[in-house]
Amino acid sequence: MKPTDPKETGSSRLPFLRGLLPFNRAQFPHDVVAGVTLAALGIPEVMGYTKIAGTPAVTGLYTILLPLIAFALLGGSRHLVAAADSATAAILAGTLVTVAAFGSPEYVGLTSTVALTVAAMLVLARIFRLGFLADFLSRSALIGFLTGVGLQVAIGELAGLIGLPKEGHGPVGQIASVVQRLADTHYATLVLSVAVLAVIIGFERLAPRIPGALIAVVGAIAASAAFNFTQHGIAVIGNVPSGLPSLSVPALHLAHIDQVLATSASCFIVILAQSVATARAYANRYNERVDANLDIVGLAGANAAAAVTGTFVVNGSPTKTEMVDSAGGRSQVAHLTTAAIVLLVLLFLTRPLSFMPSAVLSAIVFLIGVKLVDLKGMKELYRLQKDEFFLALITAAVVVFVDVKHGIIVAVFLxxxxxARHSYRLRTRVLTRDAAGRWQAHPVAPQLFAAPGIVVYRFEADIFYANAGRFMEEVLKLVENANPPVRWLVVDASEVSNIDYTAGKMLLQLGEELSRRGIGIASVAVPDGVRAELERYRKFAGEAGRQEIFATVDAAVDALRDAAPPPPRPAAA
Structure with missing residues (x-):
């Protein structure tokens, strides 16, 4: 499907409504169907996320009401769904539980405060155009982080699947606790959990377009109401408040400000990385423009809406975005349709939700966790890039065995x-001409001349403080071991886009060192590379920094072939 070019309409000049305009009449029915599909699949899922986040079930519905509308109006992506997400829910549970009990009014208030703080951070990120920060959480670290979150989430629901309260600290303690209490299994709850899992997995495998999760939820609610599950010892979620969420600004919680800021920063990093990557992927799929900074505005609005409606952080959800896309949705009209259906549920259908067995949510959350474990991604990393596989593995291990907050810190750090490791690693070559006059690149070694007495040394990375010393060391070894002696060293910097202060001073020092040995130095740099920087350092150093700068290697070699190097300079006293 060829997207409508936004340049064709004045709507492209608006700083909002990019996800809705230009309006496509032919696409409208497909977007509505996609919105209904998202509601059918997303409502059980977001209620499941409340078990991860430790908030009341109704707060999950709030995440796909005003936050969806806010992003649809303010965001730039036509596809991204901003709603509750397992990664950020796990961060909340792993950090805020240390200062307040799950489900308590204080805890729920803290989750809303975090959402408001995240919104403020996103606003600052937009003001300073920090959308590029999303690129600094590598894909491999994100795979490891989400895999660790998936394991933690799935393990945390094992007790709920067999009708036992969650006990034990961390995934290892929770597994041990479940094993020790297997004799206390509530078999009716276990049978219900297995039935729900079978229905969801069965429909996903055999009829993926049919909302298996919704069928399982409706069936379980109907059975619970008909057979009074509570009398048989099967726990239900209980009262779900009806009506619209009340609007209020969450309290600041100064006593826990450090914890709020740390939690918000962790969520902020995940939101940037995951949301921008998802929006970019779908924009590329449909040949649309990506505006990461405008999406940040939409995410800020969505989190502010979450905060004032008493719910928790929302994130760009890859799973829900794929739900809408697979159902034919191509604009935020689908998401507004979902919000309208959620509004109807809150107004008229919350009483049936109170009969939902808790084991149903445990089963849904367990499957969410299992799907987050990216075995395919880990296998690809191991096969294609083993060093990044270990980066992902370490990140996952920290999430599972320490906590989510430290997992995101480790992910960013790694x-x-x-x-830095890739930038530090030298990518260098020495150039010579073959019989046909073409340039050939060789690993750095002495006795490789581009012309009599001329060595061309190519550096294929930015030169900065961490690799400047290695640069100088390799060049000096190259000229020291050459026989016959080198007259001119040509540094091919055409692949270099930046030279920092440390590297600039090192180049001046290298020029002085070579000059003392009677060797001239010249550089190859292009106008859109570092030519201006080299000129600036040369002028600053005056006579001590004399160095020819050429546009091409050919020009440098041709000009220097018969040129005498500068006379050796005496060492400074």
Whole structure:
């Protein structure tokens, strides 16, 4: 399907409604159907996320009411669904539980405060155009983080599947607790859990377009109401408040400000990385423009809406976005349709929800956790990039064996380490001409001349403080071991886009060192690379920084072939 070019309409000039305009009449019925599908699949899912986040079940419905509308009006993506998400729900549960009890008014208030703080952080990110920060949580670290979250979430529901209260600290303690109490299993609850899992998995495998989760939920509610499950020892979620959420600004909670800020920062990082990556993937699929900073505005609005309606952080959800896309949705009209259906549920259908067995939500959450465990991604990493596989594995292990907050810290830290390692690692070559006059690149070694007495050394990475010393060391070894002696060293910096202060001073020092040895130095740099920076350092150093700068390697070699190097300079006293 060829998307309508937003340039064709004045709506493209608006800083909002990008996900809704231009309106496509032919697409409208498909978007409505996709919205109904998202409601059918998403309502049970977001109620399941409340078990992860530790908030009342109705707060899950609130995440797909005003937050969906806010993102539809303010965001830039036509596809991204901003709603409750397992990763951010797990961060809340793993951090805020240390200062308030699950489900308590204080705890729920803290989750709303975190949502408001995240909204403020996203606003600041938009003001300073920090959308690029999403690129600094590497895909491999994100795979490991979500895999760890999935394991933690799935393990946390094992007790609920067999009708036991959750006990034990962390996944290992929870598994041990379940094993020790197997004799106390409530078999009616276990049978119900297995039936729900069978229905959901069966429909996913055999008829994926049919909402198996919704069928399981409706069936379980009907059975619970008809057979009074509570009399048989099967727990139900109980009263679900009806009507619209009340609007209020959450309290600041100064006593827990450190915990709120740390939790918000963790959620902020995950939201940036996951939401921007998801929006970009679907924009590329349909040849649409990506505006990460506008999506940040939409996410800020969605989280502010979540905060004032008493619910928790929302995130760009890859699973819900795929639900809408698979159902034919191509604009935020689908998400507004979902919000309208949720409104009807809150007004008229909350009483039936009170009969929902708790084991149904445990089963739904268990499957959510299992799906987050990205075995395919881990296998691909192991096969294609083993070093990044271990980065993902370490991140997952920290999430499982420590906690989610430290897992996201480790994910970000390892992403930066991985980036620095790739930048630090030298990618260098020496160039020579073959018989046909074409340039050939060789691993760095002496006795490789581009012309008599001329060595061309190519550096294929930005030069900065961490690799500047290695650069200088390799160049000096190259000229020291050359026989016959080198007259000119040509540094091919055409692949370099940045030189920091440390590297600039190192180049001046290298020029002085080579000059003392009677070796001239020249550079190859292009106008959109680092030519201006090299010129600036050369002028700053004056005579000590004299160095020829050429546009191409050919120009440098041709000009220097018969040129005498500068006379050796005496060492400074």
């Amino acid at each position: 992403s930066f380490i991985d980036h």
